[in-house]
Amino acid sequence: MSYVESAHDSVETITPESSASQRIADFIRQREEHDSSSREPRNSEFWQRINATTTSLWLDSGDIGSIDSLWCQQFSGVTTNNTLLNNEVQNGAYDELVPQISKLVGNIPDDVKVxxxxxxxxxCHALKLVQQFSCNVSVELHTDVAHDSEATMAYARRCHDLCPEFFIVKIPFTPSGLIAINQLRDEGIRVNCTLGFSARQNYVATALSRPSFVNVFLGRLNSYIADNHLGDGQGVGEKATLASQAEVSTFTRGLPTTDTQQIAASLRDASQLPKLAGVDVITIPTKVAKQAEQSLDQPWQSQLNHSPTVKLGDQIDPSTVRIEKLWDVSKSERNFVQKAILLPPASAVELKQMAADHQIEDLFPEMASEEKQAIAEDGKIPNHQRWQQRMARGDLAIDSLMTLAGLATFAKSQSELDQRIRKQLR
Known part of the structure; x- marks a missing residue:
């Protein structure tokens, strides 16, 4: 089903209580316990000095070697995703495990087996990271389940049961994902609501589903504006992240049942780090972390009361971009949230309908098959010209478009990973 949403199809899964699920969990635990090589991390004066705010630092990578060269006491987590995992699997390191796991799952349909x-x-890879670095690890689910609440919950529970102390389950910002996150949080499962791009998306996620973490993939936002020649892109993602931090902090303040934290993700350059000081968490690609050690030398000062100035090009019609959607939360969106809190939607369909009733169709836009294909073909950064009429019309926005593009990119990586598994099963 890749990333394409369907109201009729459901994803077949092995239940958490099944014997096959238990066999897989036991196999992973035994393997990683045997391979364990954790050690006491070094202390880094550089990161200790550079991080004078309350920001937690994570590394955004699945490459154990790259992480190991940087790892120190000042880092507390690692984030992975379908693309990063695919990079690790494609090098053949896990090929030998495929037939072993195939025997454990037994005789099931091929798609389910893959x-x-x-x-x-x-x-296996996430637990290896835990064993190596004794830290929180955000683990992404298969893209097939992005639009299936029940399948998302089934896999999330199995993920959590394997390593409840350190695993954080990554679930994308989709209507089905939000429904699943709300239930999982009731069960005490930590969730990272991923592929967020705006303050309004994260306000909605925090208020309705209470994830442990929400994200702004800020580097992609800067690239969207710059690559589409809408402006220089400077400060766009940073402004969205700081605005999202403010919305999340304001909502969670004084609410014992909500402990959501903001993550700044998808950094492209070390110079962005000081501009995000004070954000709850920054997850840093290893390349950017290495660059920071070479180029940054001053302590950070909190930027939480700062809002970068962002300008579009003089020739750009603002109504075809509606860039303010990235950092403003409208009255309609706040009313939608209040209604959903009072009358919680029981399904993704109800959640989407409730948003439409509040005239915010662009939060969960309807996309035709050919439009989904165009998004997939464009990659991480969509072609703005394709979508500017819909943005001007108000039934699509940059944040929701970028979420769909992110899902499509992860689905492509997941498909490549699945193909490698199929080769090992022949």
Whole structure:
């Protein structure tokens, strides 16, 4: 089903209580316990000096070697995703496990078997990261389940059960994802609501689903504006991240049942780090972290009361971009949230309809098949010209478009990973 939403199809899964699920979990635990090589991390005066705010630092990578060269006491987490995992699997390191896991799952349909093996490889790698660095690890689920609440919950529970102390389950910002996150949080499962791009998306996620973490993929926002020649892109993602931090902090303040934290993600350059000081968490690609050690030498000062100035090009019609959607939360969106809190939607369909009733169709836009294909072909950064009429019309926005593009990119990586698994099963 890749990333394409369907109201009729459901994803077949192995239940958390099944014997096959238990066999897979036991296999992963035994393997990683045997391979454990954790050690006491060094202290880094550089990162200690550079991080004078309350910001937590994570590394955004699945490459154990790259992480190991940087790892120190000042880092507390690692984030992975389908693309990063695919990079690790494609080097052949896990090929030998495919037939072993295949025997554990037994005689099940091929698509389900491939998904199960991919899930197991994901957990093997994530648990290896835990064993190596004794830190929080955000683990992404298969893209097939992005639009299926029940399947998302089934896999999330299995992920959590394997390593409740350190695993954080990554679930994308989709209507089905939000429904699943709300239930999982009731069960005490930590969730990272991923592929967020705006303050309004993260306000909605925090208020309705209470994830442990929300994200702004800020580097992609800067690239969207710059690559589409809408402006220089400077400060766009940073402004969205700081605005989102303010919305999340304001909503969670004084609410014991909500402990959501903001993550600044998708950094492209070390110079962005000081501009995000004070954000709850910054997850840093290893390349950017290395660059920071070479180029940054001053302590950070909190930027939480700062809002970068962002300008579009003089020739750009603002109504075809509506860039303010990235950092403003409208009255309609706040009313939608209040209604959803009072009358919680029971399904993704109800949630989407409730948004439409409040005239915010652009939060969860309807996309035709050919439009989904165009998004997939464009990659991480969509072609703005394709979508500017819909943005001007008000039934699509940059943040929702970027979420769909992110899902499509992860689905492509997941497909490549699945293909490698199929080769090992022949």
């Amino acid at each position: 998904r199960e093996i991919g899930f197991a490889l994901n957990l």
